[in-house]
Amino acid sequence: MVQTNRRNVMKMLGASVAAGALGLPMYARAQSAPYKMGMVTALSGPSEMLGRPMLAGAEYAVAEINAAGGINGRQIELLVRDSKGRPDAGTVAARELIGEGCVMLLGTVSSAVALAISGILQQENALLMTAAAHSLRLTHEDFNRHYFRVTDNPxxxxxxxxxxxxxxxxxxxxxxxxxxxxxxxxxxxxxxxxxxxxxxxxxxxxxxxxxxxxxxxxxxxxxxxxxxxxxxxxxxxxxxxxxxxxxxxxxxxxxxxxxxxxxxxxxxxxxxxxxxxxxxxxxxxxxxxxHWYHGAFKGNEINDRIYAKYLEQTGIRFPDGFLSEGHAAVMAYAGALAKDGAGTAEALIPALEGLSFETATGTRTIRAEDHQAIKxxxxxxxxxxxxxxxxxxxxxxxxxxxxxxxxxxxxxxxxx
The missing domain is CATH 3.40.50.2300 (Response regulator)
Incomplete structure (x- = not known):
């Protein structure tokens, strides 16, 4: 039972008055809620050095999109969990994020972690966009429609x-x-x-x-x-x-x-x-x-921008390609949301299939048949x-x- 007190009543009245003053029906407030993306990557353990730049790239993309007004007038909220590079920890992290409303999952360094998370996607009605995991099984033997790979493969x-x-x-x-x-x-x-x-x-x-x-x-x-x-x-x-x-x-x-x-x-x-x-x-x-080398793509606006930002933040003159792939995963979801703003798995899957979008390495296209990016x-x-x-x-x-x-x-x- 929810206890109602004077403060809660005033909050509800204030929300109603604000919505009415703007000429908006109450459901419009829900429409403006942020799109949630859940990042699962290695932030501790032997693979931390791979997961950290991947997270930085995703954070850059989210910040850029939000600063430009978001997608369909809605901001992106990035929630992050540590997979520790282990399938069991990665699966727990994915379920936590899904429980918090993240239909769009991204990240993962390890193929073993990606395979474990991929196995729960249909049951949970969520998506996973991997930014590094390279196992061929992900787009072949163990393929399911809820899995996408934004980077290359072996x-x-x-x-x-x-x-x-x-x-x-x-x-x-x-x-x-x-x-x-x-x-x-x-x-x-x-x-x-x-x-x-x-x-x-x-x-x-x-x-x-x-x-x-x-x-x-x-x-x-x-x-x-x-x-x-x-x-x-x-x-x-x-x-x-x-x-x-x-x-x-x-x-x-x-x-x-x-x-x-x-x-x-x-x-x-x-x-x-x-x-x-x-x-x-x-x-x-x-x-x-x-995945990416900044020196090979000079003149590409995204390439130059994320390289300059990472250099300023870290002093690292030769950043790893995981930086660009974290950024690309967010950009892929953003492109799909621009096509269909519902943000559900059912809407996002066809929106991602065949999608072309811009990245630090140029235009990428996600192949519709197996959800493998061509880059x-x-x-x-x-x-x-x-x-x-x-x-x-x-x-x-x-x-x-x-x-x-x-x-x-x-x-x-x-x-x-």
Whole structure:
């Protein structure tokens, strides 16, 4: 039973008088309530360094939209929860946000977290727009209409990396890999291997020799046994998809073995500038796949704006691509809300399917069939340097994602 007192009565009377004075029916007040978006990302644990810039990008987008008057006259309210990079914590966080009225969920660093949340979306009648999780299962075997991916996927990125290696290092035909023993690691390796098998004969005129990948512990502290196995591997070029703190630990432990002198080129799936900022002058020379590189999109208004803001706030001159993807996820929802302002899952799904919208990497389109975004694939070459950062970008390539994306097959695995 709600207790009514004089203060509550006066509040209700004041609201009624205000609405009447503006000539608005009472339900108009509900119409002006903010659209709620719920962000689930890693804000603690090993993946925090990925989740923090993702959150910053989402916050920038929300602030920009609200400053411009919102969408359909309504502001956006961003509610945030920490997934800790764990599926159980991520699912709890998602349910909390849905309970607070967030139909639109976004974020997630880990594929395992995204897969867990995806499993409850239809039951909860909510959506999830992932800004980093790369598992191919999300848009294939485990696809459901309530899930969308705003960024690229391993098939697009790792095949683009393999194509780049065939173009730049066609004489290096023996390849090996160090990958985490979980869904993301297996997806990245399968995609890179497929790319080597496709592009080396086509571009370099040679058939590559590809070793079985060395499967590594996720969240480990000692990678020396894996590194020793890699040193014995016949692969000359090496692919790595360990990420975050795991990658930094592995790179540091690999240096005394002479790994980076004996194995080259090194292709890294997704570590952005994280390892380079940590290792500085100890950073090995490698090609790194990225969601976004600000230097590749100068002149793009969104790119220049979010880069300048992040630099001002953090002093970081080489921000990670997770920044742009958090921003892009909000922009995708904003574009859908502009098409249909109801803000329900039933309205948003068709509004998102086939949607084109502007981002820091240019126009993206969400493919209607499997809800996979088509966007540029970015790779840059990083090495140590004697400068204020301790490293430098010596080359970068932007590849049209439409050239390397897989055929849509929602509900079915990728056909290798």
């Amino acid at each position: 098939y697009m990125r790792q095949r683009a990396q393999a194509k780049l290696m065939a173009e730049l290092n066609g004489d290096v035909t023996a390849w090996g890999g160090l990958v985490p023993d979980h869904e993301y690691g297996r997806s990245t390796w399968d995609s890179f291997k497929h790319g080597l098998e496709t592009y080396y004969p086509e571009i370099a005129g040679k058939t590559p020799s590809i070793s079985d990948p060395i499967l590594c512990q996720y969240g480990g502290s000692d990678y020396r046994n894996y590194i020793a196995s890699a040193m014995r591997d016949p692969g000359v070029g090496f692919f790595n998809s360990l990420y975050g703190g795991d990658a930094i630990t592995m790179f540091q432990q690999a240096k005394p073995y002479g790994f980076f002198q004996r194995k080259a080129p090194i292709v890294d799936s997704a570590n952005e500038f994280i390892a380079a900022r940590a290792m500085k002058a100890e950073m090995p020379d490698m090609w790194i796949g990225s 540029p694939v970015i790779n840059y070459r990083v090495r140590s340097a004697q400068n204020e950062d301790g490293f430098e970008v010596v080359d970068f390539r932007v590849i049209d994602g439409a050239e390397t994306i897989e055929p849509a097959s929602p509900g079915a695995p990728v056909a290798w």
